[in-house]
Amino acid sequence: MKTEFHRSASRALTSLFLCIATCAQAGANAAPLLPRFPDFGQLPPPDAYHSRIFKLSQDYPGAKPEDEQAVQNILQIDYTKDWKKYMEAVRAYIYEGNIKGDGVANDFYLEDNNVRRWYHVPWQHYGLYGREGIHGLTKEGPVFPHVLSPSQPNQWQTYAVGFYNPQGGYMIGRVWKDAENPTTTVMQSEGFPIGTVVAKLLFTTAPVAEVPYLTNPIEWLAYTTEQFNPPTSKRVMSTVRFIQMDIMVRDPRAKDTGGWVFGTFVYNGALANPNVWLNTVPVGIMWGNDPFVTSYSDSNPTPTKTIINPDLKHTIINTSTDLPPMHLGWGLRLNGPVDNTLSSCQSCHATAQFPQITPILATMASNADGKNLTPKDPEWMRWFRNVPCATPFDEQATSMDYSLQLAASVQNFLAAKAAATGGLYNVQYWNGAPVKQIYGQRGTQAEKQ
Numbered sequence: 078m079k080t081e082f083h084r085s086a087s088r089a090l091t092s093l094f095l096c097i098a099t100c101a102q103a104g105a106n107a108a109p110l111l112p113r114f115p116d117f118g119q120l121p122p123p124d125a126y127h128s129r130i131f132k133l134s135q136d137y138p139g140a141k142p143e144d145e146q147a148v149q150n151i152l153q154i155d156y157t158k159d160w161k162k163y164m165e166a167v168r169a170y171i172y173e174g175n176i177k178g179d180g181v182a183n184d185f186y187l188e189d190n191n192v193r194r195w196y197h198v199p200w201q202h203y204g205l206y207g208r209e210g211i212h213g214l215t216k217e218g219p220v221f222p223h224v225l226s227p228s229q230p231n232q233w234q235t236y237a238v239g240f241y242n243p244q245g246g247y248m249i250g251r252v253w254k255d256a257e258n259p260t261t262t263v264m265q266s267e268g269f270p271i272g273t274v275v276a277k278l279l280f281t282t283a284p285v286a287e288v289p290y291l292t293n294p295i296e297w298l299a300y301t302t303e304q305f306n307p308p309t310s311k312r313v314m315s316t317v318r319f320i321q322m323d324i325m326v327r328d329p330r331a332k333d334t335g336g337w338v339f340g341t342f343v344y345n346g347a348l349a350n351p352n353v354w355l356n357t358v359p360v361g362i363m364w365g366n367d368p369f370v371t372s373y374s375d376s377n378p379t380p381t382k383t384i385i386n387p388d389l390k391h392t393i394i395n396t397s398t399d400l401p402p403m404h405l406g407w408g409l410r411l412n413g414p415v416d417n418t419l420s421s422c423q424s425c426h427a428t429a430q431f432p433q434i435t436p437i438l439a440t441m442a443s444n445a446d447g448k449n450l451t452p453k454d455p456e457w458m459r460w461f462r463n464v465p466c467a468t469p470f471d472e473q474a475t476s477m478d479y480s481l482q483l484a485a486s487v488q489n490f491l492a493a494k495a496a497a498t499g500g501l502y503n504v505q506y507w508n509g510a511p512v513k514q515i516y517g518q519r520g521t522q523a524e525k526q
């Protein structure tokens with residue numbers, strides 16, 4: 078009897094232990110409640126909004142993904158000749174699976190894409206410019222009067238969301254393998270793989286009445302600040318309108334001029350396409366910064382027509398009539414409608430590094446007399462070099478390979494860590510001064526040259 082009891086008791090105990098072991102195992106395998114990175118930083122109160130909420134795509138691939146045929150096809154198109162075909166192929170790749178066709182409110186929720194995964198960069202939620210929680214838009218910059226169109230008397234703002242294809246997502250995951258300690262050297266040693274495609278959708282609070290080409294608008298609800306200037310942290314529910322789409326492609330053929338191809342589209346609702354996302358006209362493409370074009374010719378800050386600079390060899394600007402009058406970048410290099418007229422896509426992005434010891438814009442750096450740089454200063458042309466990919470802008474820094482979001486992610490992480498610990502980190506300083514924060518530096522300033 079006693080033995081019987083012992084046997085069954087020990088059997089019961091064994092099964093109890095087995096159960097504890099398997100249950101613990103099941104617990105370990107179950108998905109954790111929280112993702113590694115917060116999704117957003119700003120969300121309207123429930124009485125103002127209770128609909129779909131943004132989710133950060135952060136399931137970064139653990140191994141380098143296979144090359145996709147769609148990307149191979151893009152890399153076959155000669156962008157120096159068939160530049161529009163190249164841009165359209167990239168646009169089709171970005172739109173595939175991200176556009177639902179049932180209105181626009183549910184478009185670009187990346188978790189809905191059944192064709193391929195796209196990935197967001199973490200740590201864009203932090204601070205006053207941080208991601209809002211409806212579409213994941215970050216606060217970008219002001220739009221000064223007359224920059225978008227002669228009929229625009231008021232100042233407005235821009236908001237944007239960027240995302241990377243699997244090749245790009247793989248590298249985001251490498252930098253952020255340890256969520257508590259990013260690896261800031263991995264971009265410089267490896268760089269983004271060939272075939273990385275990055276997209277960014279930009280929205281403005283400017284109304285159609287001031288910017289005629291926004292007719293038939295693509296409108297999203299967003300939780301934005303009330304205005305850009307005077308600065309405020311107060312957020313309100315706003316309607317924002319799609320105005321620009323930026324693309325970046327890591328293309329081996331651009332090797333000698335930086336390794337990346339940049340392109341931008343502007344929204345032109347007058348095209349009245351049934352698929353509104355196709356109302357985007359390619360403005361141009363650039364695959365080098367034309368360092369030899371040093372004249373500071375008109376950058377057309379308040380556009381009445383699109384001016385083209387024939388001296389530029391690595392920038393093609395659209396000459397077709399479907400392009401609304403556009404301002405461009407410095408020396409008429411490529412820049413989008415909401416971008417700063419004294420820079421270019423490549424100029425700003427070449428500064429992506431850690432620590433960010435040089436500001437993204439030349440106008441924010443100082444000359445020997447402590448004055449802000451102008452095109453007359455010799456240092457100005459540092460921003461118009463062909464910095465090779467995975468190479469820092471300043472020798473002493475580490476490259477973030479043209480990704481300003483990755484550079485900003487590390488900055489924001491450090492700022493949050495410093496706030497949480499009540500301490501500060503030496504790497505947040507350079508030459509005894511705090512390094513410039515990337516968010517808050519963008520803008521369309523139609524400054525006098």
Ligand code: HEC
Nearest residue numbers: 239275277323324339340341412413421422425480481482
């Ligand atoms: C005034 C500086 C500036 C200019 C000019 C500029 N960008 Fe950017 N861009 C940024 C900053 C800052 C970010 C990162 C923050 C964000 O998401 O806006 C960014 C983000 C992006 C992203 C998302 C990827 C990333 O993490 O860097 C793409 C793609 C992009 N820009 C393309 C372009 C293209 C194409 C042009 C030219 C048409 C352009 N940019 C012009 C500053 C600039």
